[in-house]
Amino acid sequence: MPVKQQDKAMPNEQPFIDVRHAQKQFGELEVLKDISLQVQKGQIVAIIGPSGSGKSTLLRAINDLDPLTSGEVWLEDKQVNKKLPHRQYEKHINKVRQDIGMVFQHFNLFPHLTVRQNITLAPKMLKDIPDAEANKLAEEQLARVGLSDRIDFYPSQLSGGQKQRVAIARALAMKPKVMLFDEATSALDPELVEEVNLAMKALAAEHMTMLIVTHEMGFAESVCDRVLFMDEGVVVEEGPPGVIFKNPKSDRTRNFLRKHLGG
Amino acid sequence: MDFDLILRVYPFFLKAALVTIELAVLSISLGLACGALGAYARLSRTAVLRFIGATYVSVIRGTPALIQLFILYFGGPQVGIQLDAFSAGVIGLGINIGAYMTETMRGAIISVDKGQMEASRTLGMSRWQTMRKVILPQAARLMIRPLGVNINAQIKGTALVAAISVVELTYTAQRYIGSTYKPFEMFFLAGIIYMVIIYGAGVGVSWLDRRARIN
Amino acid sequence: MAPEWVFPGSTGGRGSIERFQYKHGGAEMGLDFSVVPEYFDQLLLGSFWTIAVMLVSAVISFFGGIILAVIALYAPAIIRYPFRAFSFVFMGTPLLLQLFLIYFGLIQIGIDLPAFVAGVIGLGLHFAVYNSDIIQAGILAVDKGQYEGARTLGLSKGQTIRKIIVPQAVRTVTPPIGNNMVALLKDSALVSVIGVTELTLSSQLAISNTFRPFEFYVAAAACYYVINLGLEFGLRRIELRIQAAR
Numbered sequence: 240m241p242v243k244q245q246d247k248a249m250p251n252e253q254p255f256i257d258v259r260h261a262q263k264q265f266g267e268l269e270v271l272k273d274i275s276l277q278v279q280k281g282q283i284v285a286i287i288g289p290s291g292s293g294k295s296t297l298l299r300a301i302n303d304l305d306p307l308t309s310g311e312v313w314l315e316d317k318q319v320n321k322k323l324p325h326r327q328y329e330k331h332i333n334k335v336r337q338d339i340g341m342v343f344q345h346f347n348l349f350p351h352l353t354v355r356q357n358i359t360l361a362p363k364m365l366k367d368i369p370d371a372e373a374n375k376l377a378e379e380q381l382a383r384v385g386l387s388d389r390i391d392f393y394p395s396q397l398s399g400g401q402k403q404r405v406a407i408a409r410a411l412a413m414k415p416k417v418m419l420f421d422e423a424t425s426a427l428d429p430e431l432v433e434e435v436n437l438a439m440k441a442l443a444a445e446h447m448t449m450l451i452v453t454h455e456m457g458f459a460e461s462v463c464d465r466v467l468f469m470d471e472g473v474v475v476e477e478g479p480p481g482v483i484f485k486n487p488k489s490d491r492t493r494n495f496l497r498k499h500l501g502g
Numbered sequence: 503m504d505f506d507l508i509l510r511v512y513p514f515f516l517k518a519a520l521v522t523i524e525l526a527v528l529s530i531s532l533g534l535a536c537g538a539l540g541a542y543a544r545l546s547r548t549a550v551l552r553f554i555g556a557t558y559v560s561v562i563r564g565t566p567a568l569i570q571l572f573i574l575y576f577g578g579p580q581v582g583i584q585l586d587a588f589s590a591g592v593i594g595l596g597i598n599i600g601a602y603m604t605e606t607m608r609g610a611i612i613s614v615d616k617g618q619m620e621a622s623r624t625l626g627m628s629r630w631q632t633m634r635k636v637i638l639p640q641a642a643r644l645m646i647r648p649l650g651v652n653i654n655a656q657i658k659g660t661a662l663v664a665a666i667s668v669v670e671l672t673y674t675a676q677r678y679i680g681s682t683y684k685p686f687e688m689f690f691l692a693g694i695i696y697m698v699i700i701y702g703a704g705v706g707v708s709w710l711d712r713r714a715r716i717n
Numbered sequence: 718m719a720p721e722w723v724f725p726g727s728t729g730g731r732g733s734i735e736r737f738q739y740k741h742g743g744a745e746m747g748l749d750f751s752v753v754p755e756y757f758d759q760l761l762l763g764s765f766w767t768i769a770v771m772l773v774s775a776v777i778s779f780f781g782g783i784i785l786a787v788i789a790l791y792a793p794a795i796i797r798y799p800f801r802a803f804s805f806v807f808m809g810t811p812l813l814l815q816l817f818l819i820y821f822g823l824i825q826i827g828i829d830l831p832a833f834v835a836g837v838i839g840l841g842l843h844f845a846v847y848n849s850d851i852i853q854a855g856i857l858a859v860d861k862g863q864y865e866g867a868r869t870l871g872l873s874k875g876q877t878i879r880k881i882i883v884p885q886a887v888r889t890v891t892p893p894i895g896n897n898m899v900a901l902l903k904d905s906a907l908v909s910v911i912g913v914t915e916l917t918l919s920s921q922l923a924i925s926n927t928f929r930p931f932e933f934y935v936a937a938a939a940c941y942y943v944i945n946l947g948l949e950f951g952l953r954r955i956e957l958r959i960q961a962a963r
Binding site for chain 1: 547615617618620621622623624625626627628629631635636639640643
């Protein structure tokens, strides 16, 4: 279904992220049904919907973590899920993933490494950055999320909100072009959610391209340029937050929002 | 209980204990190497390697260690492998315990949270880089205790080489039972020494385990 | 030339390990598996005795394990501690050593048992100790609340254990005990050293005629492997039965 873009003051016509006819099959179940989506550079897109709607699957298809059954994913001028023989595919996808940052619901920090090491591991290993520079990089990213004083702590010594912020810093250290958030605050105690939201808002203010799968309607409304409502593998409706949240066109959207609003 | 006898013969038992310890250390080292190789094979992307690994584990774990020793020591010459009893013991026991260690190591690697692999891959690291820096360090910590169980079993397993006439602890005990007709005393002596060795190994493993957890 | 082989049950009297160790005098060079079929029935009989040893030992180790576990958990301290010490010793020493102790030890105190009997007692005892460990853990793993709930209803200690705790423990305990049964099968090869003509010793007798250790030990290994497969199959079915009985 062709989708209307929101131009974000970018004269560039080529979409930054281009998902073409994404389809994902899990055995009998069709989780994604022919979804096409285009995101411009600097846009902040929220993806909402009930569990099982396919929103996480769609997000994870963008960096090919859950490969699509059919369809293409493009980042700028490169096809992310290019079909290549195994060795070449590995090289290709590892390179592409450096440009796509991802933050997980359960943080997935490396427990055996300090915060500093968590953040510097990939840059040192993949970009051959010398130690001193890597440390500086780690300090910068941590400052961005407000956790400079925890740099030599272990993940087990941090609260949930802190862990997630470290996860964000870790992803940012690779200087990605786009950030994907897979229900970043869903596993957090309510009082810890705000600090993560703040970090994400700061990123948004810096014009990072972001795709955010979330249950937090309030957050989506205040931060995002576009909202996609997904249900049963299709994008039911999409538009600016003002429209979607205040005046949705579809009944399904209306029903979903009625059940969920309060937050 | 004839303590006089025990006091008279214990030096021989201690000498034999050294052989037992040697056997244990060497075969456990070999076992760890085989275990690592086996785990690598079983977790490989190549189907052939996976098959070889699974076959190795299945055959070795499905047949008695004693038979494996006999095949190697008595049957070896037929296919050109001439080993002295001690070497045959080390190699046979090592290959044997390696199959069990393969499963221990594989289990530990698999039990590392799936999210770890996902996060690393998302950052752009390759499968092997992830293994080296993220999965294996965590798996190593998880393996120490179960490997300790394997090691414990292996120390007792060295007794099998008595059947191919290696003069270790059990062989010595049996020798003296035969000549002194005092099985309880000889069992007592050998038993205590085994338990001390096992206890010592256990302490070592616990220490390693604690050190690994400090991080 | 039909080899003479010893009926399991002969004692062989006292002696050092060499007396029972099969003397492998020189081997032929190269491999020739065609000699094996001649000795099929001998290997088959050996397998039969291996299975017999295994089954009898398994029964002993199973019930022995239960008895030892109950003693270790519920008996008064005077009895508990010696049994715990005994278990500790049996878990800390090699099976082969224990077999020697039982076989020759019994002779020393005047009981001259056939090798088969000594063998199954040794195996049974050894694995009874390991099983008891597992059973104790299984019983302790049953939630304390279960015990309390039963007692408050008026059930006695014994009734609670029998009707409430044990059935639940059985479910936890079945897989590890199954593993011990597999180990038992493989360790049964050790009783060949004290003269039981099970599979290992039978192959040695065949080797004494043909001087082909490789072929026959491999054949024996194959037999063990097959028996093992059967055992694992049986165990899995038992496990399924137990899991299903909810």
